[in-house]
Amino acid sequence: MAYVRKNVSRLTRTERRRFIEAMLMVKRRGEYDEFVRLHIAHFVGDGDRGLRAAHMTPSFLPWHRMFLLDLEEALRRFDDSVTVPYWDWTRDRGTNSTPWTDDLLGGNGRPGDRRVMTGPFARGTGNWTIRASVTAGDFLTRDLGRSRSPIGLPTKDDLKQALDDPVYDVEPWNSTVSRGFRNKLEGWGRGPESWRNHNRVHRWVGGAMLGGASVNDPVFWLHHAFVDMQWTRWQQRHRNHRYLPDRPPGRGTVQYRRIVARHERLPPWDVTPDDLEDVSRIYRYA
Template identity: 55%
Template structure:
C-alpha cells in the first residue's frame, strides 16, 4: 500500500524524484507508449466505435487502470514514487506551486506557447514531444488562456457533480440526458452558458497539448487525473447505494450497444472490467 499525496505537500526531494522518474520513462520510450494508448482510446460520440476512455460510463474505471499501469512503470524506476494529485479547486492559479520551476514548470511563452521553465522545457533536452507532433516537438501550455480567459472549476461546480446520486444515464455519452455524476464530472454536461465544466474545463485551462487526445504529453495530465480518481472515491462515499451504470449489457436494438462498457464487460486494452476497478483498497490511498 502506498500513498498518493496532494502535490502542494510534496517536499522538494519528492518533486525531484517524481520528475526524474518521468524523464527516465520518457527516455526509454515507455512514456510515449502511454500517450499513444490514450490517443487510441480517445473516441468521440460521433464515431460508431466502442467508447471506453471518454464520453462514456467507463471514463472513471478506464482512467483508474491507466494511471495504475503508469504508476507501476514509474515505480520500476523509483519504488518510492507515486502520482500526486492536484486539487484544482484550491490551487487554481498559474502561480500555484504545481507550476513552479522545481516541479512542472510554468505556462508557455506568448509567441508559440512553448514551456520554457522546469524539467519538461524543450530546452533541457529531456522532453521532446513525439506523439501528435502536428502541434510542436516542444511541450505547449497556455495557463488560464489570457487572450480569452477561462477559470478553473470552483468548489461549487465540483459539488454540483458530486451531489448527483445517479452514476450515468442513457444515451451514455456526452449528451447523457438525465444528468449523472459521470457526465457532470467529465464535464460535457454544463449549463447552456458554459461549454465545459470540471475535468474538461481543466484541460482547456491548461491549454496546449492538454486539449486533445495526446494530452498525456503534458505531465500535468497525471496529477489532474489522480484528482479525478479521488473524486470518484468521494462520490462513492457520498452515495453508497449508487453503483456503476449500465449494470448489464445494453439491449439489442439500443444504438449504444457495443459502444459502451457495462459493469462486467472487459475494457481494452487490459481486459479488466469496471467492477474490478470500483475500488483501490490495498493498492494506494489518498491523503
C-alpha cells in the same frame, strides 16, 4: 500494503525531485510515448464509430483509473517510493502556484507559440521531446488561463454539483446527458453547461492538454489523479450506488456495443469496471 497519493502542494523537496526523476526515466526509456499513443487511440467521441471506452462514456473513470495505475507501475519500477500526486485545482488556482514551479512542472508557455521554457519538461532541457501527437511541434505547450479568451478553473461548488448526484450515469450513456455523476464530473454539455470540471481544466491549461495527445503534458496525470479522487469521494458519499450500466445495452439500441457495462472487459486491459471500483488495497489518497 496500500501506498498513498499525496496533494502535490504537500510534497517535500525530495518527493518532488524523485517524482520528476522517475517521470524523466519513463520518458527516456520510450515508455511514456506509448502512454500518449494509447490515449490517442482511445480518444473516441460520440460521433465516431466503434466502442467508446475512455471518453464520453460511463467507463471514463475506470479507464483513466487503470491508465493511472499503469503509469504509476512504470514510475515505481524505477523508484518504489514514487506515487502520482494530485493537483487540487479548487485550491491551487494561480498560474504561478503549485504545480507550475520550476522544480515541478515548469510554467506557462511563452507568447506566440506557447512553448514552455522553464522546468524539467521544457524542450530546451533535452529531456522532453514530443514524439507522439496529433499536431506538429516537438515541444510542450501551455496557455494557462487561456490568454485570448480567459476562463477560470472549476470551483468547489462546481465539483459539489457532481458529487451530490447519487446516480453514477444515465442513458444514453454519452456526452449529452445532463444527469449523473460521471458526465457532471467529465464535463460535457451544451451552452452554459459545457466545459465543466475535468474538461474545463484541460481547456484552462491549454496547449498540449487539448485533445487526444493531452498526455504529453505531465499535468495530465496530476489532474486525473484528482479526478480519480472524486470518484472515491463519490463512492464514500453514495455507498448504495455503483457503476452503471450494470448490463450492456441491447441489440438495436443506439449504444449497442458502443459502451462498457460493469462486468464487460475494459479495452485494452483484461479488467472490468467492476474490478476497478475498489482499489483500497492498492492505494489511498491523503
